[in-house]
Amino acid sequence: MAVAADAAGPAARVRTRITRPMAVAAIVAVWLLLFAALRGRQTLTLAAADLTSLHHWLNDVDDSIGAHRNSNPLFLYFFNEIRLVIDHLVTFVQGLISQPTGGRPVPQIGWLGVVGLTGYAAWALGNGRVALLAVAGFTFFGLQGLWQESMDTLALTLSAVLVALLIGIPIGVWAGLSDRVGGIVTPFLDFMQTLPTFVYLAPLTLFFLIGGASATITTVIYAAPPAIRITAHALRSVPRVSVEAAESMGATRTQQLLKVLLPMSKRTVVMGVNQTIMAALAMVTIAALIDAPGLGKTVVQALQSLDVGTAFNAGLAIVVMAIVLDRVTTAAAARAETARGAGPRPRAWRRPLLAAGAVAAAVLVYLSHTYVWAAEFPGDGATGHHIASAADTVTAWLQDHLSGLTNTVRDVVTDGLLNPFQTLLTDSPWWLVGTVLVALGAVLGGLRAAVTAAVCVGLLVGTGVWSDAMTTLASTAVATALVMLIGVAVGVWMGRSALVDRLVRPTLDAAQVMPPFVYLVPFLALFGATRFTAIVAAVVYAAPVAVKIIADGVRQVPESTVEAATSAGSSTWQIITKVQLPMARGALTLATNQGLIYVLSMVVVGGLVGAGALGYDVVAGFSQGELYGKGLAAGLAIVLLGVMFDRITQAAARRTRA
Amino acid sequence: MSAHWRIGAACTAVLTLTLTACGGAKVGDDSSSGKTASAGTCGTFNLAVNPWVGYEADAAVVAYVAEHDLGCTVKKKDLKEEIAWQGFGTGEVDAILENWGHDDLKKKYITQQKVAAEAGQTGNKGIIGWYVPPWLAKAHPDILDWKNLDKYASKFKTSESGGKGQLLDGDPSYVTNDEALVKNLKLDFKVVYAGSETALIQAFRTAEKNKTWVIGYFYEPQWFLSEVPLKKVTLPTYKTGCDAVASKIACDYPVYDLDKVVSAKFAASGSPAYKLVKNFNWTNDDQNTVAKYIAQDKLSDDEAAKKWVDANRAKVDAWLK
Numbered sequence: 001m002a003v004a005a006d007a008a009g010p011a012a013r014v015r016t017r018i019t020r021p022m023a024v025a026a027i028v029a030v031w032l033l034l035f036a037a038l039r040g041r042q043t044l045t046l047a048a049a050d051l052t053s054l055h056h057w058l059n060d061v062d063d064s065i066g067a068h069r070n071s072n073p074l075f076l077y078f079f080n081e082i083r084l085v086i087d088h089l090v091t092f093v094q095g096l097i098s099q100p101t102g103g104r105p106v107p108q109i110g111w112l113g114v115v116g117l118t119g120y121a122a123w124a125l126g127n128g129r130v131a132l133l134a135v136a137g138f139t140f141f142g143l144q145g146l147w148q149e150s151m152d153t154l155a156l157t158l159s160a161v162l163v164a165l166l167i168g169i170p171i172g173v174w175a176g177l178s179d180r181v182g183g184i185v186t187p188f189l190d191f192m193q194t195l196p197t198f199v200y201l202a203p204l205t206l207f208f209l210i211g212g213a214s215a216t217i218t219t220v221i222y223a224a225p226p227a228i229r230i231t232a233h234a235l236r237s238v239p240r241v242s243v244e245a246a247e248s249m250g251a252t253r254t255q256q257l258l259k260v261l262l263p264m265s266k267r268t269v270v271m272g273v274n275q276t277i278m279a280a281l282a283m284v285t286i287a288a289l290i291d292a293p294g295l296g297k298t299v300v301q302a303l304q305s306l307d308v309g310t311a312f313n314a315g316l317a318i319v320v321m322a323i324v325l326d327r328v329t330t331a332a333a334a335r336a337e338t339a340r341g342a343g344p345r346p347r348a349w350r351r352p353l354l355a356a357g358a359v360a361a362a363v364l365v366y367l368s369h370t371y372v373w374a375a376e377f378p379g380d381g382a383t384g385h386h387i388a389s390a391a392d393t394v395t396a397w398l399q400d401h402l403s404g405l406t407n408t409v410r411d412v413v414t415d416g417l418l419n420p421f422q423t424l425l426t427d428s429p430w431w432l433v434g435t436v437l438v439a440l441g442a443v444l445g446g447l448r449a450a451v452t453a454a455v456c457v458g459l460l461v462g463t464g465v466w467s468d469a470m471t472t473l474a475s476t477a478v479a480t481a482l483v484m485l486i487g488v489a490v491g492v493w494m495g496r497s498a499l500v501d502r503l504v505r506p507t508l509d510a511a512q513v514m515p516p517f518v519y520l521v522p523f524l525a526l527f528g529a530t531r532f533t534a535i536v537a538a539v540v541y542a543a544p545v546a547v548k549i550i551a552d553g554v555r556q557v558p559e560s561t562v563e564a565a566t567s568a569g570s571s572t573w574q575i576i577t578k579v580q581l582p583m584a585r586g587a588l589t590l591a592t593n594q595g596l597i598y599v600l601s602m603v604v605v606g607g608l609v610g611a612g613a614l615g616y617d618v619v620a621g622f623s624q625g626e627l628y629g630k631g632l633a634a635g636l637a638i639v640l641l642g643v644m645f646d647r648i649t650q651a652a653a654r655r656t657r658a
Numbered sequence: 659m660s661a662h663w664r665i666g667a668a669c670t671a672v673l674t675l676t677l678t679a680c681g682g683a684k685v686g687d688d689s690s691s692g693k694t695a696s697a698g699t700c701g702t703f704n705l706a707v708n709p710w711v712g713y714e715a716d717a718a719v720v721a722y723v724a725e726h727d728l729g730c731t732v733k734k735k736d737l738k739e740e741i742a743w744q745g746f747g748t749g750e751v752d753a754i755l756e757n758w759g760h761d762d763l764k765k766k767y768i769t770q771q772k773v774a775a776e777a778g779q780t781g782n783k784g785i786i787g788w789y790v791p792p793w794l795a796k797a798h799p800d801i802l803d804w805k806n807l808d809k810y811a812s813k814f815k816t817s818e819s820g821g822k823g824q825l826l827d828g829d830p831s832y833v834t835n836d837e838a839l840v841k842n843l844k845l846d847f848k849v850v851y852a853g854s855e856t857a858l859i860q861a862f863r864t865a866e867k868n869k870t871w872v873i874g875y876f877y878e879p880q881w882f883l884s885e886v887p888l889k890k891v892t893l894p895t896y897k898t899g900c901d902a903v904a905s906k907i908a909c910d911y912p913v914y915d916l917d918k919v920v921s922a923k924f925a926a927s928g929s930p931a932y933k934l935v936k937n938f939n940w941t942n943d944d945q946n947t948v949a950k951y952i953a954q955d956k957l958s959d960d961e962a963a964k965k966w967v968d969a970n971r972a973k974v975d976a977w978l979k
Contacts, residue, residue: 063766205741210750289709291735300736303856304711305881305953306863372683403868414817517856524860529826529852530818608854610818616830616851623740623831625762 023443031436035428042429044466051630052464058629065206083213090159090212098151098293107151110368110375111142113361114151120361122324124354126331130324137324145381146295146317153294154321156212156287157280160219164276168224169269172231173257182232187643189225194597194642196604197222197286198622199635205290215292223279230272234265270333274326278513281322285515299515308395308521309388315518316387322513323506399525406526413478414532422474430466434458437644445651456644463633463640471613473641475531475606476599479538483595484588486539487546491591492576494547495554495584508544516541516605524609534606534615541605542598546591553587554580589653593646600642614638700730703931704752706742707734710855711881714959715948716755716780720938722963723974728930739831743767743919746774752924753777753935756916758784759833768919775925777918777932781939782879784914786833788825788891789876791866795889804843804893811846813871823847826874828858833914835907836875839893842908862886879942881949937977944970 046052051059095101096108109117115138123131141150175182197218208214238261246260262269288296295314302310368374425433434457441453460469494501516537527533557580565579581588607615614634621631703724707717717734724730735742735751743763745751767774790801800806811823818824825847827836836849852858858874859882865872866886876888893910900909924932944966951962967974 202741202744205744206748209748210735210737210741210745288736289738290741291737297736300709301714304709304714306856306859307953307956310956370684399864403864411817419817521856521860524857525864528816528864529850529857529861530816532817607851609857610850610852612818612851612853616853619853620830623738623829625740625766627830 020443024440027436027439027443031428031432032424034432035424038429038432039427042431043427044430044461045426046464046467051627052633054462054464055627055629055633058632059626062203062628065203079207082217083208086159086163086208086213086216087211089162090156090216093155093159094152094212096155098148098155106372106375108369109365110371111138111147111377112374113365113368115139116361116364116368118324120357122328122331123357126328126335130328130331133327134324137320140320140383141317142377143379143381144313144317144384144387145379146298146314146384147377149293149295149298149314150317150321153281153284153296153318156215156219156292156294157277157284157321159212160216160223160280160283161273161276163216164220164224164227164280165273167220168227168272168276169231172228172269172272173235173262175228176232176235176261177257185228185232189228190643190646191639192221193225194600194639196601196618196635196638197283198604198618199632201286201290202622202628210291212292214290215287218287218290219280219283222283223276226275226279227272230275231265231269234268234272235261237268238264266336267333270329270336274329274333277325277329278322281318281325281513284318285517296515299518303517303521306521307388308518309390309392311515311518311521312391313384313388315514318515319510319513323509326509395522395525398522403526410527410530410532413535414530418474418478418531418535421477422471425470425474426467430461433470434461441644441648441651444655445648446655449648449651452647453644456640460637460640463637465614465617465630465634465637468613468617468634469637469641472603472611472615472638475535475611475613476538476596476603476641479535479542479599479602480592480596482535482539483542483546483599484592486543487550487591487595488581488588490543491547491550492554492580494551495580496576501551504547508547511540511544516602517608520605520609529610531606531611533609534602534611537605537609538599538602541602542595545598546595549587549591549594550584553584553591556587557583586653589649593649593653596645596649597642600638600645603638700724700728700930702733703730703929704733704735704745704750706745706751706754707736708739708742708754708756709736711949711953712782712879712945713756714952715881715945715962716938718952718959718963719940719948719966720755720934722960722967723977724931724934727974727978728934730929730931732931739763743774746919746921747771749921749923751921752931753918753920755918755935755938756780756782757919758916759914764919773922774919775922777920777925777936779939780916780918782916782942782945784916785878785890786911786914787876787893788836788873789862789888790873790891791862792887792889793866793869794871802889802891804845804891807873807891808846810871814847814873816850818850819848823873824850826858826861826872827851828875829853829855832875832877833911834875835901835904835911838905838907842906843894862888879945879949881946881953884946884950885954934977937979939977940973944973 091099094107097114098107101107115135118138119131119135122134138150141147144150171185175185200221201218204218205214208217242260242264243256246256251259284292284294284296285299286296288294288300291297295318298314299311299318302308302314364374434454437457438450438453442450460466463469490504494504519540520533520537523533523536527536561579561583562575565575570578603611603615604618605615607613607617607619614637617627617634618631618638620627621629621634703721705717705721705724707714721732721734724732735745737745737751739754739757739760740763742751742754743760743766746767764774764776768776788804795802798810801810807823814823814825815821816824823846825836825840827834827849830851830853832855839845840847840849852861852874858876861872861874862876862882863886864870873891882888894908896910896912901907901912918935918938920932920935948962948966951957951965952959955962957965
C-alpha cells in the first residue's frame with residue numbers, strides 16, 4: 001500500500017515512468033517471499049458440492065420466485081405483457097421468412113424473395129459489391145441444405161437487434177448527452193456483457209416462458225450494450241465547435257440533437273448496429289438451449305453424437321451470415337459518411353435506379369409468395385453434405401497426425417507456466433493475493449483503480465468461490481498472455497500490409513462467430529479435457545479482437561514517421577520495435593483490455609471442456625437445482641474479475657496516452 | 659456509377675426471365691402442401707427433449723407414433739432437464755420421457771408445487787459407473803475390480819490430476835457420487851471434471867484409438883457403447899440405503915429404473931397422447947437401435963423412428979391399446 005500512495009501522489013508524477021516496472025517487480029518479489037512463508041494457509045477452498053450460506057440464500061430466492069410465479073399477478077402481468085409484445089414480433093418475422101404461417105405450408109416470403117430483398121437492401125444501403133456478397137451468401141444457405149434453419153436464425157437475430165436498438169439507441173443518446181447518466185449506465189452494461197448467460201437462462205424461462213420471447217430477450221441482454229456504448233461514444237465525439245455554432249444560432253436542445261448531433265454521428269451509430277448484430281449472432285447456440293429454433297439447434301444436436309461435420313456446416317452458415325451482415329452494415333456506414341459530401345449528379349441518377357430495384361425486388365417477393373419453386377429452396381443440400389464430409393476428413397487427419405506434438409505443447413505450457421502460477425494464486429492466503437491485486441491496481445492504474453480493485457477483492461471473497469476464482473484467474477492470465485503474443489505478431493503483420501489484412505480478416509471474423517464447440521471437439525481429441533483446451537478455446541475467440549485493434553493501431557502510425565525511420569537506415573525489425581509498436585502503445589493497452597474481457601467471456605465454455613473452477617460452477621448451477629446459488633455466485637465472480645481488470649487496464653491506458 | 663447501371667440491367671434481365679418462366683405449382687396447391695394435419699382429438703402435444711441421444715430416440719419414436727397414429731401436433735422442445743421440469747409449471751411442457759432419478763426435482767414439482775405427476779417406467783435400466791476403454795480391460799483384466807485401481811493409479815496421471823490418477827467426470831447435470839467414492843474407498847485418484855458429455859466421449863474415443871489410459875464416469879444405455887464397448891469396473895455392491903448419506907457413500911450406483919414424468923394438467927386432459935406416454939415402454943436394446951440410427955447412421959429423427967416402428971409394429975400397437 002505504501003507503493004500505491006507513492007505512485008498516486010502528485011510529486012511522483014515525474015518519476016512514474018521509471019518507477020512503475022520497478023514497483024511491479026517489487027510487489028511480485030514481496031508476494032513470492034510471503035508465499036514461501038505462508039503457503040497453504042487461509043486459501044478459502046470450497047469443494048465442488050459444498051455451499052456457503054449465500055449460495056443457500058440464492059437458492060431460496062430462486063425457489064420462491066418459481067413457487068409464487070402464478071400467485072403474484074402484478075409481477076406476472078408485467079412480465080407477461082413484455083413477453084406478449086416480443087412474442088408477437090418474433091412470430092411475425094418468423095411468419096414472413098422462416099415458419100409456415102396462416103394455413104400456408106411455407107412462410108410468406110420464399111427464398112427467392114428473401115435473396116432479392118437482401119440484395120436490394122444491401123445495394124441501396126451499401127454498394128454493388130456487398131449486394132453481390134449478400135446474394136451469394138444467402139444462396140449458399142440454400143445450397144447447404146440449411147435454408148429454413150438460417151432463416152429461423154435470421155428472424156430471431158433481426159427481432160433481437162430491432163428490440164436492442166429500440167432500447168439501446170435512446171439510452172445511448174441520453175448517456176451521450178449527460179455524463180451522469182453515462183456514469184450510471186456503464187456498470188450495468190459491464191454486468192450485462194460479462195455475466196455468463198447460463199446464469200440467467202433458467203430464470204429467464206420462468207419469467208418469459210420457453211420460446212421466442214425468452215430467446216430474444218436473452219440475446220437482447222447481451223447485444224444491447226454495444227449499441228448503447230457506441231451511440232453514447234458517437235455523440236460525445238461530435239466536435240464542440242459544431243454544437244456551439246448551432247447554439248449561437250439559437251437552436252433548441254431538441255434541434256441541436258436532431259439537426260447536428262445525430263446526423264454528425266450517424267456513421268459511428270451504424271457501427272454500433274454492426275456490433276449489436278455480431279453480438280446477437282454469438283448467442284445463437286446458447287439460445288438453442290432454451291429451444292430457440294435455427295442453426296444453433298443444428299449445432300447443438302449434431303454435437304450430441306460428436307458429428308463435427310454437420311456441426312461445422314451449420315457453424316459455417318452462421319459465419320457466412322455474420323460476414324454478410326457485417327460487410328453490409330460497414331458499407332452502409334461508409335455511405336452514411338460519403339453521402340454527406342456527394343455532389344448532385346450521382347443523386348439524380350440514383351433515384352430512378354433505386355425505384356427500379358425496388359420494383360424488381362417486389363416482383364421477386366411476389367413470385368416467392370406465389371410459386372412453389374421460388375418458395376422452397378430447390379435441391380437436397382448436396383453442398384452441405386460435401387462440406388460436412390470434408391470437415392470430417394480434415395478433423396480425422398489432424399487428430400491422427402498431430403496428437404503427439406499437441407500433447408508436448410500442452411504439457412510444456414501446463415507444467416511450465418500454468419501450474420506454478422495457479423499454485424501461487426490458489427495457495428497464497430487470500431489477503432495476500434488481494435493486497436497484491438490492489439497494489440498492482442494502484443501502480444498501474446492509480447488511486448481509483450486501486451479502490452475498485454479493493455472493492456472487487458472484497459466482493460470476490462463474499463461470493464464464497466475465492467479459490468475457484470483464483471484458478472480461473474490463472475488460466476485467464478495465461479490465455480491473455482497468449483492472446484497478446486498472437487495479437488502483436490499477426491496485428492503488426494496485418495497493420496503493415498493491406499493485402500495480408502484482406503486475406504486474414506475473414507478468418508478472424510470466422511473465429512469470432514463460429515460456435516466454439518465446433519472446433520472444440522477436435523481440440524478435445526488433441527489436448528484432452530484439460531485446462532489447456534479451455535485456454536486454447538479462449539485464445540481462438542479472443543485473439544481476433546486483439547489482432548484487429550493492434551493492426552488498426554499500427555496502421556495509424558503516421559506514414560511520415562515510418563518513412564523518416566526508413567531513410568535513417570532502420571531495419572524492418574527496428575522500425576517495428578522502435579517506432580510502430582511504441583507509437584501504438586494505446587492500441588496495445590486497449591487490445592489487452594479487450595483480450596482479457598473476451599477471454600473471460602469464454603470461462604463458461606472452458607468449464608465445458610475441462611477447465612473446472614468458475615466455468616464449471618456456472619454450468620453445474622445451470623444443470624442442478626441445489627447448485628443454482630453457487631452457479632450464480634460464480635457468475636458474479638466472473639463479472640467482478642472482469643470489472644477489476646477492465647478498470648485497471650483502462651486507467652493504465654489513460655496514463656500511457658497522457 | 660457504371661457499376662450501378664450494370665446491376666440495374668441485371669435486375670431487369672432477371673425480371674424478364676422470371677416473368678416468362680412463371681409456370682409451376684402454386685403455393686397451397688395439393689401437390690405442394692405437405693401433409694395436412696388430420697383432425698384428431700389429440701391437439702398439441704408438447705414434448706421435452708433433453709440433450710442426449712438416448713432421449714432423442716425415445717422422443718423420436720413417441721412423436722412419430724403420436725403424429726401418425728393419433729394425429730397429434732407434436733411440438734418437440736429441446737431443453738436441459740432443469741428447464742424442462744420448470745416447463746411443467748408454466749404449462750409449456752407436457753411430458754418428459756426419460757428421467758434419471760432427480761429426487762430433488764420430484765420433490766419440488768410433484769410434492770410441493772403439484773404441477774407434475776409420475777407416468778410410470780420407460781422399461782430402460784439406467785446403469786451408472788466407472789468405465790475403461792476395451793483395450794485396457796483386455797490388456798489388464800484385473801483392472802475391472804476397484805481393489806486393483808490403486809495399482810494402476812500412476813498410469814492414469816494427467817496434467818490436470820495433480821500427481822494422482824485421474825477419474826474423469828462429465829456433464830454436471832448427471833447424477834454422480836464420484837468424489838465421495840474416491841475419498842471413502844481411499845483411492846489414489848482425483849476427480850477431474852470434463853464438464854460436458856462431448857468432452858467425456860471424445861476422451862474415451864481417443865483413448866481407445868491411441869491405446870491411452872483413461873478411466874471415467876459413464877452410463878448405459880448410451881449410443882457410444884455400440885461404437886466403443888466400454889467395460890464397467892465393479893465397485894462394492896450396492897445395498898439399499900448404502901447411499902443414504904451423500905458424503906459417506908462407498909458403494910456402487912443403484913440400477914436406475916428410468917421413468918416418465920408428465921404435467922398434472924396433461925395427465926388430467928384425457929388426451930390420447932397422455933395414454934401413449936403412459937403406456938410407452940421398451941428395452942435398452944430398442945433404444946440403442948434407434949439411437950444408433952440417429953447417431954451413427956445419421957438418419958433424421960423421423961426416419962429413424964419410422965424404421966424402428968415399421969419393424970416393431972406389435973410393440974407400438976400395445977402402447978396404443
